[in-house]
Amino acid sequence: MKKRQRAGFCFILPWLIGLIVFTAIPMLAAAYISLTDWDIVGNAKFVGLDNFIYVFRSEDFIKSLWVTVRYAVLAVPLIIATSLTMAVMVSKNYKGMRIFRVIYYMPAIVSGVAVAIVFKWILDPSYGLINGVLAFFHIKGPDWLYDPNWVLPSYLIMAIWGAGGSLLTYLAALKDIPQDLYDAAMIDGANTWKKVKYITIPLMTPIIFYNLVLGIIAAFRKFTDAYVLGGAGKEGNFYMVYLYEEAFSHYRMGYATALAWILFAIILLLTIIVNWTKKYWVYSE
Amino acid sequence: MKKSKKLGKRMGRSRMIALYVVLTLGSVMMLLPFIWMVSTSFKVENDIFSIPINWIPRKITFDNYIKALKVVPIAKNMLNTVIIAVPKILGEVFVSALVAFGFARFEFKGRNLLFMILLATMMLPYEVTMIPTFMIWSHLGLSDSYVPLVLPAFCGSASFIFFMRMYFETIPKDYEEAAWLDGAKNLKVFYMIFIPMAKPALVTISLWSFMGTWNDLLGQLIYIDSQEKYTVQLALASFSSMTGETLWGPLMAASCMALIPIIALLLYAQKYFMEGIKLGGIKG
Amino acid sequence: MKRSIILCILLLIVLGMFNGCSKKTNSKDKNTFTFATWAAGTELEEFQAVIDKVNEEAAGEFKINVLSIPSDYYVKISTKIAAKNSPDFFWLTQELISKYAKMGALADITEQFKQSDSLTPDMYYEGVLASAEYNGSYWGLPWIANPIIVYYNKTMFDALGVECPSATDDWTWEEFIDICRQISGREYRGNTVYGTIIDGWPNIETFIWAGGGDIIAKDGESIILASEEAKKGMSYLQTIIEEGLSPRYAEVASLGDNNVWFEKQRVAMFFGGVQDNFETKVDKMDESVKFEIGYAPMPVCDDGSPWSFDWTASTVMAKSLEGNDLAYKALEAVTKAFFEWKIVPPVKGSLNNVLEINPKKEAAMETIAYIMDYARSANYVPEWSDINDKLWYNLYVSLLNDASFDYRSQMDEIQAYSHDLISKRKSK
Numbered sequence: 001m002k003k004r005q006r007a008g009f010c011f012i013l014p015w016l017i018g019l020i021v022f023t024a025i026p027m028l029a030a031a032y033i034s035l036t037d038w039d040i041v042g043n044a045k046f047v048g049l050d051n052f053i054y055v056f057r058s059e060d061f062i063k064s065l066w067v068t069v070r071y072a073v074l075a076v077p078l079i080i081a082t083s084l085t086m087a088v089m090v091s092k093n094y095k096g097m098r099i100f101r102v103i104y105y106m107p108a109i110v111s112g113v114a115v116a117i118v119f120k121w122i123l124d125p126s127y128g129l130i131n132g133v134l135a136f137f138h139i140k141g142p143d144w145l146y147d148p149n150w151v152l153p154s155y156l157i158m159a160i161w162g163a164g165g166s167l168l169t170y171l172a173a174l175k176d177i178p179q180d181l182y183d184a185a186m187i188d189g190a191n192t193w194k195k196v197k198y199i200t201i202p203l204m205t206p207i208i209f210y211n212l213v214l215g216i217i218a219a220f221r222k223f224t225d226a227y228v229l230g231g232a233g234k235e236g237n238f239y240m241v242y243l244y245e246e247a248f249s250h251y252r253m254g255y256a257t258a259l260a261w262i263l264f265a266i267i268l269l270l271t272i273i274v275n276w277t278k279k280y281w282v283y284s285e
Numbered sequence: 286m287k288k289s290k291k292l293g294k295r296m297g298r299s300r301m302i303a304l305y306v307v308l309t310l311g312s313v314m315m316l317l318p319f320i321w322m323v324s325t326s327f328k329v330e331n332d333i334f335s336i337p338i339n340w341i342p343r344k345i346t347f348d349n350y351i352k353a354l355k356v357v358p359i360a361k362n363m364l365n366t367v368i369i370a371v372p373k374i375l376g377e378v379f380v381s382a383l384v385a386f387g388f389a390r391f392e393f394k395g396r397n398l399l400f401m402i403l404l405a406t407m408m409l410p411y412e413v414t415m416i417p418t419f420m421i422w423s424h425l426g427l428s429d430s431y432v433p434l435v436l437p438a439f440c441g442s443a444s445f446i447f448f449m450r451m452y453f454e455t456i457p458k459d460y461e462e463a464a465w466l467d468g469a470k471n472l473k474v475f476y477m478i479f480i481p482m483a484k485p486a487l488v489t490i491s492l493w494s495f496m497g498t499w500n501d502l503l504g505q506l507i508y509i510d511s512q513e514k515y516t517v518q519l520a521l522a523s524f525s526s527m528t529g530e531t532l533w534g535p536l537m538a539a540s541c542m543a544l545i546p547i548i549a550l551l552l553y554a555q556k557y558f559m560e561g562i563k564l565g566g567i568k569g
Numbered sequence: 570m571k572r573s574i575i576l577c578i579l580l581l582i583v584l585g586m587f588n589g590c591s592k593k594t595n596s597k598d599k600n601t602f603t604f605a606t607w608a609a610g611t612e613l614e615e616f617q618a619v620i621d622k623v624n625e626e627a628a629g630e631f632k633i634n635v636l637s638i639p640s641d642y643y644v645k646i647s648t649k650i651a652a653k654n655s656p657d658f659f660w661l662t663q664e665l666i667s668k669y670a671k672m673g674a675l676a677d678i679t680e681q682f683k684q685s686d687s688l689t690p691d692m693y694y695e696g697v698l699a700s701a702e703y704n705g706s707y708w709g710l711p712w713i714a715n716p717i718i719v720y721y722n723k724t725m726f727d728a729l730g731v732e733c734p735s736a737t738d739d740w741t742w743e744e745f746i747d748i749c750r751q752i753s754g755r756e757y758r759g760n761t762v763y764g765t766i767i768d769g770w771p772n773i774e775t776f777i778w779a780g781g782g783d784i785i786a787k788d789g790e791s792i793i794l795a796s797e798e799a800k801k802g803m804s805y806l807q808t809i810i811e812e813g814l815s816p817r818y819a820e821v822a823s824l825g826d827n828n829v830w831f832e833k834q835r836v837a838m839f840f841g842g843v844q845d846n847f848e849t850k851v852d853k854m855d856e857s858v859k860f861e862i863g864y865a866p867m868p869v870c871d872d873g874s875p876w877s878f879d880w881t882a883s884t885v886m887a888k889s890l891e892g893n894d895l896a897y898k899a900l901e902a903v904t905k906a907f908f909e910w911k912i913v914p915p916v917k918g919s920l921n922n923v924l925e926i927n928p929k930k931e932a933a934m935e936t937i938a939y940i941m942d943y944a945r946s947a948n949y950v951p952e953w954s955d956i957n958d959k960l961w962y963n964l965y966v967s968l969l970n971d972a973s974f975d976y977r978s979q980m981d982e983i984q985a986y987s988h989d990l991i992s993k994r995k996s997k
Contacts, residue, residue: 007471008391012399015384018440022418023406029417030409040416040647041672089308094301102551103312106319109547111500111518114540118318126823129317146819146970161315168492169448172485176455203455210451214444217407232970234962244412248644250954251668253416260413267408272401283455331833331854334825356610416648423652506645510636522640523609528662528882530826532610 034257040247044254051258061259063234064242071152071238072219075159080211082163084204087170088196101171108165112224115158120145120229123154130157148233155236158225166211173207174200205282213271220267239263319544326350326537333533349534350542356535357520359542366516369431369505370498376438377445377494378487384441385449386475390461400450407443411503419507429510434498445490452486453479488557492550499547517543600631602899604884605646605656609639615910623899623906631899633658650674655887658900661709662882663700663946664953667789669885670708671951676891678900679706688901688916694879696945697915701883703789709883710900712907714915715842716877716944717771717867718936722837724860725757731837734865736935739875742779742805745838745868749814752837763836764814767806768821771840773965774878774947776806781870784956785948790991792956795984801871803968803976811972818969834860840867842880843913843937848929864936866943879944881915913937952990959983 034051038044055061090100107115122129123144131141142150181199190198201208223240230236243263247256320340325333326349328342353359388400422433456479464474480487502518509515521543524536608616613635620633636656638645643665649655661669669675682690690698690707694714701709719734726733731751734740749764756762777784777794780802784794793799809815816830824830831839832850841847851859867877884904890896908914912923912930920938923930930937950956960983967974
């Protein structure tokens, strides 16, 4: 069996090499930087754990963390549910489904900046699309990104719009569910809902797990559109936006790197937890 | 073929109609931003921020496209991006599949720990490792080059490895078991059985890899200096200036042009998602 | 078929790699310099033309290569500096000069500047030169002065029967607000119009200076934000917002950018830089939407003195080139070339260049000539980015959203905060 072990090791070797050469060194550098006061341009001054201590006293840190956590908790389940639903709806090979698949996936192909620009208009309080439609029904729409209470919903709308991003993964998984299972269930008299609940979803759990982990990472690392759009009352000040500004507007790279490591720890913790629950709900052969 | 048609009919007329209606409504929402982009790209400058919003340009003009092409050589930029993307896809897709195979089917010491490390590499924001990484490449004389953008691809990509591993784990062991019994070598099993079965997944990550390159602004910004080497995203960035105004019309025109290759690719890759139907199953 | 596709791909890769690899031929040729700029698109074409001319005139003595950074300018600049790969020359806006100088990224050009035969400190307008000074030394050569003036829609003024300000008026802020009151809320060409538009632009200095106050004192060290003069100035902003003389903050983006409001004749007066190209835009408009542009200087300070905020930027030199006379020569040559490209050139006696560069500005010349003697840039400290954050989020935006916001105590708070920041630096 040792032979199999060695074989396995050989297969992952390319990644391992890349890990050491391309990843480990920068990460070690980043670890060191987080212990310094560095303005990028000048020399780094070692300050030990000062950055980390400062973090907990910083109002902006707490605010940005709160904004991000709140978003993640709401957006991740929302995106998964929406994406799954979309996938199930377009999975069958009926006429025209092909076009729907492309349409629902399209939001994911646009770069973050373009999305932000377009949504800036869509969410415009005076003449944007959403408020325009609401006005048609005689409802006065909110100020969206200009109203602190409506910033989070604005970003959630953008999240749902982009939910089709995981469509391909779900479609690929759906295609692999043997038709026989459905047929057998049909014969046993199961209706659509039962089929979805007892066949589709359980067999999709590996892909759902994948999207859950990636979704958590993505939600906590949300940056590009938030950086362009912001939001009233610092409600659009996501963690990564805060980090980026600390690094490149205030030239406090040491502090920003410490922030990065804290984010890293949070995401890692959540992933470990999710991974630990894997055996309870994820199906595998 | 016949079977699915029969089942289709069983879904019921009203059900089908309801499905199509919902999907169409949803599609409209999905497409609206794109429609706005296209519409704006054909609008005269005065028309772009008019009130109330015009969906259909009052006067259709190709000026924005002409201007865009004058400002940036978009075709060349696209070619440059493709030059980066192709080796990157080859590297990332094949190596990721290989590595994923190792994680999925072999139980070696430290496997779970290493996989956790793999996941962990996705969690540290790129912005803080960017400068140390750049410093190394720069020291090697490779700034203003595509090499830093392409070379790491040959060690796989963490999220693709993760995905392929998940995918491989859903493939029933029965298939390989037959092959092992016949004494087949690992590599052969890999590309005779796993690769063909994983076609939809491989197409998916190829598409992602391409999109990643197509849409990567920061990485390309840092490592590319010369204008001849500019990629699509750098070209798009040329339409808004730090101290000047944003040229909305040409920007939308350029953005639309930049979308065409990806949409084309998406349409083309479509058929691979229809092929992935597994043979009835060797349940036994 | 498949094999040839694979061959094609391999060929493409190999070609691409050669294209993509940088041939380090100019491994520090002593007379080739890299110049980084944020110019992109059309501006870059113009920039390249200027540089080409300078290179031609240098006739081999030195050569300048252009490095355009179309996005995230400071990210790339600071990254390159960190990697000891700093561009030899690069553009820096006024707020960052003191910061980069303090971080040790810039060459001190004081000596060479003072001893130059063709471009000396006293040739510059004092207000502009101050922006390139820090800690008693000069760190860059300013290449542009873009003071704020008031553009107004003469056609609208006439139609609404309001008296126009004159080209060199010394009108007060109260008069300015009065004019706004006469215009805001009225109907013109089928739309409600406003006297002016304030949405974060003009910058907060505009209002603080209006009352005769300032944020940072002339000594470049002490904070005087919470003075009565500064607060009086801010009260003008408050009045404008309270009485709805400007569109609501949330409404401004509906037309894209704030200047569009002026172009679409929705606001009567617009605080714009001299460089703004309204004239070109109006020329291209249909006859039915064209209007006549009038010019006036900024309303005067409470104490009657004229002033304007001058936006300026400098070209700086990398630290490694400190003392390098050839580099300085190139820097000087390129700066002088900019005086014939950008308006307004920051050196005295070159107002004619404005007309040569942009003849459409002729009607504005009276105002421009008048204001250049009084325009100045602000005093900046290395801690500016933090102070500015507070000024923006805690003060300006709060007031924009809520006219009843207590800006006075907020100004006290920010003053205390800034004071702490600066003392921390001094105690280090």
